[in-house]
């Protein structure tokens with residue numbers, strides 16, 4: 545097999561046989577590398593952080609409805625009752641999801657309420673985050689359409705959180 549016939553005319557790069565780089569960049573080898581990398585990254589043990597610790601105590605919800613709305617829109621990242629679907633186990637998605645849940649719980653965990661610092665400000669802060677469209681996060685809503693609240697539900701959640709979080 546000679547590659548000289550495949551050389552662009554006019555350019556005399558003069559390669560007697562395919563260079564190592566060319567061999568490596570063959571579609572088949574790229575596919576093998578991509579699959580190999582995909583398999584390898586699954587070994588990063590993020591699953592060790594994909595836990596649901598016991599529920600200690602929750603805010604004094606003003607109504608079951610407020611809690612239900614929070615479960616829909618917030619609990620996956622701000623509680624110990626996270627639903628971990630299959631795709632949350634597959635890297636690199638698992639890295640992103642695990643980070644969101646870990647950081648979300650750190651900021652405000654509805655399942656360890658008495659441990660949350662500045663609880664008295666959580667209602668106002670949550671209302672602000674929701675109103676500014678920051679919470680729930682955009683990427684979360686993409687894969688969780690059920691978490692998208694109607695304007696009425698959004699207002700109910702805001703009022704409910706203001707009344708419950710302290």
Ligand code: HEC
Nearest residue numbers: 617618620621644647648651669670673674679680681684
């Ligand atoms: C996809 C995961 C996810 C969901 C769902 C989610 N949050 Fe968050 N939330 C985070 C992360 C991550 C942070 C910390 C990083 C940041 O502030 O952006 C956070 C931070 C916050 C903070 C603290 C903001 C600050 O700057 O200190 C509040 C308040 C909050 N979230 C409220 C909510 C409320 C209320 C809901 C439901 C309507 C909700 N979040 C839904 C992931 C989430």
